[in-house]
Amino acid sequence: MKIGIREIGGGQPAYIIAEMSANHAGDISRAKEIIHAAKEAGADCIKIQTYTPDTLTIDCDNSYFHISDGTWNGENLYQLYQKAYTPWEWQKELFEEAKKAEIDFFSTPFDNTSVDFLEEIGIGFYKIASFELVDIPLIEYVASTGKPMILSTGMATLAEIDEAVEAVKKQGNHNFALLRCASAYPAITDEMNLRTMQNMGDTFGVPYGLSDHSMGSVGAVTAVALGASIIEKHFCLDRSIENPDSTFSMNPMEFKQMVHDIRQAERAIGSVKYGPSEQEKNNLQFRRSIFCVKDIQEGEKLTEENIRIIRPGYGLAPKFYKDVLGQTALEDIQKGTPLAFEMIGK
Template sequence: MKKIKLSPNFDIYNFSEPFIIAEIGANHNGDMDLAKKMIDSAVDCGAHAVKFQSWTPKSLVSKVEYDNNQKYDDSPKKHFGSLKEMIQKYYLREDQHFELKEYCDNKGVVFASSPFSEVEADLLDKLGVPFFKVASMDINNLRFLRYLAKFNKPIILSTGMASLAEIDRAIKTIESEGNDQIVLLHCISIYPPKYEDIHLNNITMLQQAFDYPVGFSDHTIGFSIPLASIALGACVIEKHFTIDKNLPGWDHEISADPAELRIICKEGLNITKSLGSHQRIVSDAEEAKKGKFRRSAVTARAIKKGEKIKTEDILFKRPGTGISPDEESYIVGRTVKNDIDKDAMLTWESFE
């Protein structure tokens, strides 16, 4: 089973303990104090990494798009100003990257980010990020994938909007540069998606189609769907995160709040532990319960010395420390050595 090291102390593989990424993205709203509060909260919830997005007004959006004044109004929340004004306010400056990386280091949490251009990839490499996260929008950006692959870092690849053929091509593009440290994230690039459009069984499909770990990048409301993905073996969970869903911005309302992220971190680990083995195993603790919970043979009536035991002479009651029900055939027809009271437990010493 292929293992990928996402941090010095964390290897992931299908059905491993899930690596939880709190996707802050642009939810910091350009405010470093808010960003640090989100980092603190994510750490407190148990996240293994916090992830931002590294883009600039020039690297993400073209003049044509700015001229269209598009506001990305697929969210019911009203955004301030034009697209250009939002991009200008929300993007992380270079010095802020260093500030947040140092803050994460001091808090003992992995700092990660999605680069949106080669310049930003260089910056993140300079910061020493342990992996690159590729957004779904770039799965067909083959030149960019080749550039990222050359750093020989793990690449977490979101698969939103992509066909199976596009996923396969992206993998082969990365592999062509000698990099086989790939993690696939099943993803639906709708915010939030309808439940019937999520297709969590794609996690199993991707596990079978490719020899790489598979996780889940979640855009649903709440925590039930990412937890369900962990039960299917998702080994990385990327979940948008905020400390207040009512804050202005693109992703706050579809993000997990601290209460939800804490559940994902805690219960996700419990789910992984509970999946256990495909072998049928009875634990020592369960073995110990047999004596209390199972049944043993007892007499249905008072039986005299020398009588032969008939089927109707036997009942089975707790505790399970005597002759078990599946041994009934070995005692029917046998002769008792002494008088036995009604409702007494039979033992092998009861018979001649």
């Protein structure tokens, strides 16, 4: 996958997305501050969401539209989205702020009108949220822009993911990635099932990653160790600033530590390389080798009593031990001398 000039996939550093979502808490100044804080914390990208309560649902108060458990227990959908949405009149301004901060910026659209709006302001790529993965008409409309796409797959069956992937491909768009996601807020580690993420990559032949709603960075770092090319994490300035997403978002210090840990994990993963590393080379001397452990006179035979395999590693390699037993010293050899072929003969 390619976003702008950035290659995303095997062998490339993980692309790390800071999801602002509702963490601006209705204040555009705070939204701008989040953009700069995310850049400072090491994010490659800041993401927002483009919807209004009316593009997501209807203003209805019957039981179908009430949340009865979880983080938003007791909320009405319409009222929740009123609290959480990012005003559209902010979004071009936030896009420009991201350019100033030199951080990528993109959004999750939730209907065709939001796609049209984002096209007007020049958004370069798109995200499909897990809950919209079954909205095939929306996916087709986004894919028809020809721009890169990231699709979250929380709750999705393999068949549903396949339908979404085919919807993208039918529009001639092959520049996309899939994210494993546990659509719970917060998600628990026991239900992340990160091996599914690898299987998605193998099944569909595209870059994969993790949209992580769990607390802490264990999930994100583990995902990178399993080959994730993209990590998305909710980002806030301070969880004490109450909003619908604050309880499961990372603050700047936590996010920065996560980025550091991911980059360290990538260095540790490295590449396939046998033989001593640069750091190990000085320790080759402490391997075992064949040494003379008693004084040996010229003409005397080598025996198990006068030569041994010991540390350090300056003598003949241990694999020659049986070959040199019984051979004759061609010179006087002092105890503590590393054995060499030129010292002995048959």
